[in-house]
Amino acid sequence: MAMTGVLRPGHAQIRVLDLEEALHFYRNVLGLVETGKDATGRHYFKGWDERDHHSVIIRQADRAGIDFFGFRVLDVATLNQLEKDLNAYGVKTERIPAGELLETGERVRFQAPTGHFFELYAEKTHVGNGSGLVNPAPWNPKTAEHGIAPIRMDHCLLYGPNIQANKDLFTKVLGFRVVEYVMAPDGEHTAAFFMSCSHKAHDIAFVEHPEPGKLHHISYRLESWERVLRAADIIGMNKVPVDISPTRHGVTRGTTIYAWDPSGNRFETFCGSYEPYPDWEPIKWTFDEFGYGLDHTTGKLHESFLTIVS
Amino acid sequence: MAMTGVLRPGHAQIRVLDLEEALHFYRNVLGLVETGKDATGRHYFKGWDERDHHSVIIRQADRAGIDFFGFRVLDVATLNQLEKDLNAYGVKTERIPAGELLETGERVRFQAPTGHFFELYAEKTHVGNGSGLVNPAPWNPKTAEHGIAPIRMDHCLLYGPNIQANKDLFTKVLGFRVVEYVMAPDGEHTAAFFMSCSHKAHDIAFVEHPEPGKLHHISYRLESWERVLRAADIIGMNKVPVDISPTRHGVTRGTTIYAWDPSGNRFETFCGSYEPYPDWEPIKWTFDEFGYGLDHTTGKLHESFLTIVS
Amino acid sequence: MAMTGVLRPGHAQIRVLDLEEALHFYRNVLGLVETGKDATGRHYFKGWDERDHHSVIIRQADRAGIDFFGFRVLDVATLNQLEKDLNAYGVKTERIPAGELLETGERVRFQAPTGHFFELYAEKTHVGNGSGLVNPAPWNPKTAEHGIAPIRMDHCLLYGPNIQANKDLFTKVLGFRVVEYVMAPDGEHTAAFFMSCSHKAHDIAFVEHPEPGKLHHISYRLESWERVLRAADIIGMNKVPVDISPTRHGVTRGTTIYAWDPSGNRFETFCGSYEPYPDWEPIKWTFDEFGYGLDHTTGKLHESFLTIVS
Amino acid sequence: MAMTGVLRPGHAQIRVLDLEEALHFYRNVLGLVETGKDATGRHYFKGWDERDHHSVIIRQADRAGIDFFGFRVLDVATLNQLEKDLNAYGVKTERIPAGELLETGERVRFQAPTGHFFELYAEKTHVGNGSGLVNPAPWNPKTAEHGIAPIRMDHCLLYGPNIQANKDLFTKVLGFRVVEYVMAPDGEHTAAFFMSCSHKAHDIAFVEHPEPGKLHHISYRLESWERVLRAADIIGMNKVPVDISPTRHGVTRGTTIYAWDPSGNRFETFCGSYEPYPDWEPIKWTFDEFGYGLDHTTGKLHESFLTIVS
Structure with a gap:
């Protein structure tokens, strides 16, 4: 296979x-x-x-x-x-x-x-x-238009210590590879790894953080940037607390919204990105440009995004 | 006519x-x-x-x-x-x-x-x-894809004192009408008028402000929400300073980005909105919900948006 | 006003x-x-x-x-x-x-x-x-996502004899103006007038045809090209008979689908177009290029579109 | 890996x-x-x-x-x-x-x-x-907006005899799998296989046809349905001969245009689709519904699409 x-x-x-x-x-x-x-x-x-x-x-x-x-x-x-x-x-x-x-x-x-x-x-x-599996319609109005209605749970971003060791474990044992990574301010350590086991730009990501076992966000995939707007509208209609409103990521190029569920678990509704293959060299983000990696429209290093986890 | x-x-x-x-x-x-x-x-x-x-x-x-x-x-x-x-x-x-x-x-x-x-x-x-005016192509790659490339200059939002008097002048003499308005925190005065001489949701808007003659923003119209993303990308590529990244307005329902030209004149690249007619009653925004009027995704009263003018 | x-x-x-x-x-x-x-x-x-x-x-x-x-x-x-x-x-x-x-x-x-x-x-x-008229949400999931869900009935195209006389009546008495028109194969007569009483590209259109009082289509406006795709999907899911599948018009630049209701009344679901003003000179389509006026993607003179009315 | x-x-x-x-x-x-x-x-x-x-x-x-x-x-x-x-x-x-x-x-x-x-x-x-590979912009205006500008050559559809044998070769030796297939009118033979070596819905497809070695189309991937419209516009501006204008496929759910290069080699500009994994059972199209598999909007069995190859 x-x-x-x-x-x-x-x-x-x-x-x-x-x-x-x-x-x-x-x-x-x-x-x-x-x-x-x-x-x-x-x-x-x-x-x-x-x-x-x-x-x-x-x-x-x-x-x-x-x-x-x-x-x-x-x-x-x-x-x-x-x-x-x-x-x-x-x-x-x-x-x-x-x-x-x-x-x-x-x-x-x-x-x-x-x-x-x-x-x-x-x-x-x-x-x-x-x-069904015979002559299927492309989508189902009952499920695909009820709430934000993501296609799928797509990936997660986790915060914890020793991400280099996680990266080694996931690459050496589980067949993942690094697609993009972000350098720490010191220019020597890696602050974040975005990893894939497929040709998605990320199936999982890790950010270095002192507390172990933390969740940054669960990401849900949408079909299009217009569905991102629809998600934004539903988020607004329901007064869901928002971390970052619609924008493009530099990292992975996805378009995105970040918000929190009622318990304070961050989620992302995202679309876009690109399709890297195992032979592609990883992309590096230097810390001085990471604002554009996080939020390509504004270049802003959103403090809440960088620090709040659950 | x-x-x-x-x-x-x-x-x-x-x-x-x-x-x-x-x-x-x-x-x-x-x-x-x-x-x-x-x-x-x-x-x-x-x-x-x-x-x-x-x-x-x-x-x-x-x-x-x-x-x-x-x-x-x-x-x-x-x-x-x-x-x-x-x-x-x-x-x-x-x-x-x-x-x-x-x-x-x-x-x-x-x-x-x-x-x-x-x-x-x-x-x-x-x-x-x-x-040309004979068998025209729908758009011109040379002009419609160079930079953000808005369709047109669409409207402006101006800050100054006595907006009620402006509103009277524009409605009584110039044939405009109020399409939407925003109440001040006191619930009695009007903080902003969005006015139209057409079936656009706004041809001009005024916000009450102590200094006379101020510019809040010039707005440029784009064809679609995807063109708003393209504008966001070009803004990011050029590190244009951004006030509000892509979102939906509650007021007028447009989708929007606010940023500044190199001299500090704010501009908007927007799309969407709706088409009101003279017989339509105006829409009112109360101050307590105006966060959602400004930024429908987040409900945030962006301080910079409310206070910075040129 | x-x-x-x-x-x-x-x-x-x-x-x-x-x-x-x-x-x-x-x-x-x-x-x-x-x-x-x-x-x-x-x-x-x-x-x-x-x-x-x-x-x-x-x-x-x-x-x-x-x-x-x-x-x-x-x-x-x-x-x-x-x-x-x-x-x-x-x-x-x-x-x-x-x-x-x-x-x-x-x-x-x-x-x-x-x-x-x-x-x-x-x-x-x-x-x-x-x-409502106070702090309204931008759209309502119950109504805006049930079926194709157009924003509004937008315009109609009617077939009949003497369209020049209709054009005179609508311009001289009712304040309309011609925004675009299509020449007949003879290069002398006009085969179609697209007319506006607003800054829409058409509020009504007439095509020269021997039978009086015929309906070519009622047009319904959608918010975006993506909503045109959604309409196409719903049309397909319901096996609605289709005349012209999604394309761009050269005439008026709208994006469109034409299909028939169960009784054979053609309808259009469309989006896009541009906003002409009374001072704009009308656009002319010559018959030899009208295929691109009708269907800008293919340049095809769809026989069914030109001849079937109800 | x-x-x-x-x-x-x-x-x-x-x-x-x-x-x-x-x-x-x-x-x-x-x-x-x-x-x-x-x-x-x-x-x-x-x-x-x-x-x-x-x-x-x-x-x-x-x-x-x-x-x-x-x-x-x-x-x-x-x-x-x-x-x-x-x-x-x-x-x-x-x-x-x-x-x-x-x-x-x-x-x-x-x-x-x-x-x-x-x-x-x-x-x-x-x-x-x-x-570049360090802090890259999400796209390059010079290359991404010159002509139709697909992201990549994505897959091809080939016509020839013995597609069952091709399917066997590609699955048994090369690690592909069947994602969708279309039954012949007889209900017994398979008329087409859509096959993947990844989580794309197709990396290659075969249609049963008496002449060997024929090309049906090379497919190029676009970012969005709006880019499909842009492709349609560029196709129209250049009077490229079109086989099927913008629509949704039932098979693989992609959105698509088919047209021919100046030599008569068909190409597709497409977007959308879904991401199947190896454990997903294949989808079957019966011949009576294949019109909707080919063109989900209209259900039309386009004769040119089915028969013209290069």
């Missing part, structure tokens, strides 16, 4: 402070499709064009943030091999039994040097996008 | 601090089409799809701001009648001879209660958009 | 062959907002952003087509004056009493040389767009 | 009938970036955002069509392994020496059952997109 190993971001489990408020937000404002609720009270969601049963799980907790982020791998053989590779690299793994997450096979969990928990899994039930 | 009286914004004469820097900006960054230079050293520009010889004139001066804003009226008879009407209303007028602005007929100038100078004129040479 | 006389297209009464089928189409496919039904069985609709009670009326009949097309004028005094002007020009008029159309004042009806019935009226109840 | 084996379409060598005419078309209408000319008279082009030296090569010949289509593979080891795999599968291969195409390493060429020549290669000089 030309696509092997780790295929894509598969799920994020997010902690919310008030479940009812969160359910309204994820259902009607962000406009994800709700696909289930389990015995522990977790609610399951997906973007309208995802085939898998879910990509976002929310659970009530007393502090916001992310429990774990999962990647779908090619198949069970790959899962087993990657577990061996992780162990050989010195990373301890834990097997979570099939069914612990609804409609999901066995998961291999590990903690990365930045303190975040990651999971690999090879099986999750396909529920489709509602258009 | 169903369109009579004052037809449209016709020209703005803008003061710049450094002519060379300004010429580069208006030619290559904003991407207006330069159409002439007169004996006094003023340079003349137009949006690519304007037929008139010019809509923006820049001249070097020791402070930034606007000299005057002109409106094209239907014909010479209308010009003469409107002058009489102004005088009857108690407004003094001055005739500027034909040719004082290149390719422009006689102008009737007056000062409004806010301290701004306005002009009416009935004649300006049509130079066209370069596609 | 700077906008006087005839303000805008106000309503079209359309004949449909099967009311139930038509109701489904106008409600759920075209996505107009239904606002009433009268004692004669007529159903009333509006575009989501129209303030007037209605702009499209459908009634069951045994042949498709248009009963009449109405224009909103500034006020009752204007209505009375225009009736006198029509009579003085030799056009007979009929007064239709207030209330004959729901929520509509007295109408002045006349037949044009092409055989079409037109109406003028000064009063129709404002029902608004659902967002 | 998570992306392995065959990475992406790398180049197509196209035959043109009149080199000067073709050069004008590929440079100024399609707007590719010209990067070289070799001693045999071939001209080399790339899309503005491609990093590789070239993706399209044109050469003068007495009949139009495609000489060969090349895929970039991960590295030299992969190239060698894939050659062995091809040979083991019974496919003869030929080594083309490095440098035979400018800036390109050794190529492994083979003929597929449909009669087309394919190549694999592991090395081609990166010339970049002109923005």
Whole structure:
């Protein structure tokens, strides 16, 4: 196969402070499709064009943030091999039994040097996008126009210490590569890595930060810049607190909005970007120009963006 | 005629601090089409799809701001009648001879209660958009894709005292009407009037402000929200100082960017909005919700937007 | 007032062959907002952003087509004056009493040389767009995303004999002007006039045709080219018969789709175009280049478009 | 690595009938970036955002069509392994020496059952997109707005006999998978396969056709539906012959235009689509609904599209 190993971001489990408020937000404002609720009270969601049963799980907790982020791998053989590779690299793994997450096979969990928990899994039930697999319509008015209605959960950006070690783990063991990176003010250390296991510009990103295990944002993909405006309008109609209003990123070239869910978990609605391949050399951002990397329109180093995490 | 009286914004004469820097900006960054230079050293520009010889004139001066804003009226008879009407209303007028602005007929100038100078004129040479009047192409790659390349100079927003008196003058004498207005924090006075002589949501707008004769921004119209992104990209590539990055206005519903020319004159690149008719009742914005009127995405009352003028 | 006389297209009464089928189409496919039904069985609709009670009326009949097309004028005094002007020009008029159309004042009806019935009226109840007149949201997800959901009924194109006489009537009496026109193959006669009473590129258009009183299409305005794609998708999902799939017009520069309602009345969903003013000279299309005037992408003279009317 | 084996379409060598005419078309209408000319008279082009030296090569010949289509593979080891795999599968291969195409390493060429020549290669000089690898601007006005200016050569559709055998070869040896397929009228045979080696909906497609080695189209990717309109406008301005004007495909969901280069080689300018992964089941189009698969707006089975090849 030309696509092997780790295929894509598969799920994020997010902690919310008030479940009812969160359910309204994820259902009607962000406009994800709700696909289930389990015995522990977790609610399951997906973007309208995802085939898998879910990509976002929310659970009530007393502090916001992310429990774990999962990647779908090619198949069970790959899962087993990657577990061996992780162990050989010195990373301890834990097997979570099939069914612990609804409609999901066995998961291999590990903690990365930045303190975040990651999971690999090879099986999750396909529920489709509602258009079926025979002569499908291009989109479904019921799901694609309810709330912001992203296509899919696309990637996340995580804050924690030791991102160089995360980068090594993800490149040496999991088959990721660095697509873009940002230099620290000292010009020697790397402040951020944007990494891909595909020809997306990022499947995951890490920013160096003293506290471990922090969530900067979960990103949701939209079809077009006009859908970014539509998202902005829905954000405004619902008075969702906004971090950065519509702009272009220099880094990855995506167009974007950053805002917070009612619990203070930042999310991004984004579109655009480009499609890098493994043979492409990574792009470097120097700190003095990183304002344009973050917000290409203004060049502004948004303090809130750089410092607030959950 | 169903369109009579004052037809449209016709020209703005803008003061710049450094002519060379300004010429580069208006030619290559904003991407207006330069159409002439007169004996006094003023340079003349137009949006690519304007037929008139010019809509923006820049001249070097020791402070930034606007000299005057002109409106094209239907014909010479209308010009003469409107002058009489102004005088009857108690407004003094001055005739500027034909040719004082290149390719422009006689102008009737007056000062409004806010301290701004306005002009009416009935004649300006049509130079066209370069596609001719027989079987024209829809746009011209040479002019429509050089710099931001607005279609036209669209309207301006002016700051000064006594906007209620301006509103009376423009409605009672010049045939404008209020399309939207913003209440002051006291809930009694009006802080801003958005006025139209057409079915545009605004041909001119006034904000109450203690200093007379101030320019808040000149607005340039783009074809689409995607052209707003393109403008944002060109602004970023040229490190143009930005006031408000791409967003939706609640007021008039336009999509917008605000930034400054090298002399500190704010400009807007905008698109969208709606088309109100004279029988439509005006829309009111209360001060407590005006954040969403200004920036519908974030609801933010941008301090710089509210206070910086030239 | 700077906008006087005839303000805008106000309503079209359309004949449909099967009311139930038509109701489904106008409600759920075209996505107009239904606002009433009268004692004669007529159903009333509006575009989501129209303030007037209605702009499209459908009634069951045994042949498709248009009963009449109405224009909103500034006020009752204007209505009375225009009736006198029509009579003085030799056009007979009929007064239709207030209330004959729901929520509509007295109408002045006349037949044009092409055989079409037109109406003028000064009063129709404002029902608004659902967002109110205080701090309104820019759009309403319930109405703006149900079916194609045009902003408004925008204009119509009518086929009949003697369009030169229509053009004279509309320019000399009703204050319209020709914005663009198309020459017949003989190079001497005019085959089509595109006329405006505003700064829209067309409020009405006429094509020379031997049969009187024919409807070519009713046009509905969309916000953007992306909404044209969305309309195309909804058209495809509903297998609506299509005449011309998405393209740019050379004439008026609009972007467009042409399709038919279930009774065979053609409709257009369009966007774009430009804003001409009364002082702009009209644009001429020669017959040899009219293929690019009709369909700027392909230059094709679509036979169906040129010949099928209802 | 998570992306392995065959990475992406790398180049197509196209035959043109009149080199000067073709050069004008590929440079100024399609707007590719010209990067070289070799001693045999071939001209080399790339899309503005491609990093590789070239993706399209044109050469003068007495009949139009495609000489060969090349895929970039991960590295030299992969190239060698894939050659062995091809040979083991019974496919003869030929080594083309490095440098035979400018800036390109050794190529492994083979003929597929449909009669087309394919190549694999592991090395081609990166010339970049002109923005560099440090703090790059998101696009370059010089290259991204000259002509249609696609991002990249994206895929091709080829006509020939035995597509089932091609499908087997590409899936069993080269790591591709079927993303969508179209059934023949008999409901038993497959008329078309759309195949991917990535998470693009198609990197190559085959249609069953009696003549071997035929080119249906080369496809070029654009950033947005608005860029598709811009392409349509440039096509119209240059009177490029058009096969299908802007529409949505049901198959792969892309938005598209089909037209012909001056030699009669069809090209597509497209955008949109979705991102399938290896675990996604393929989508099936039945012949009775294939009109909507081809042209989702109209459902039309365009005869020219189905039959004309070069």
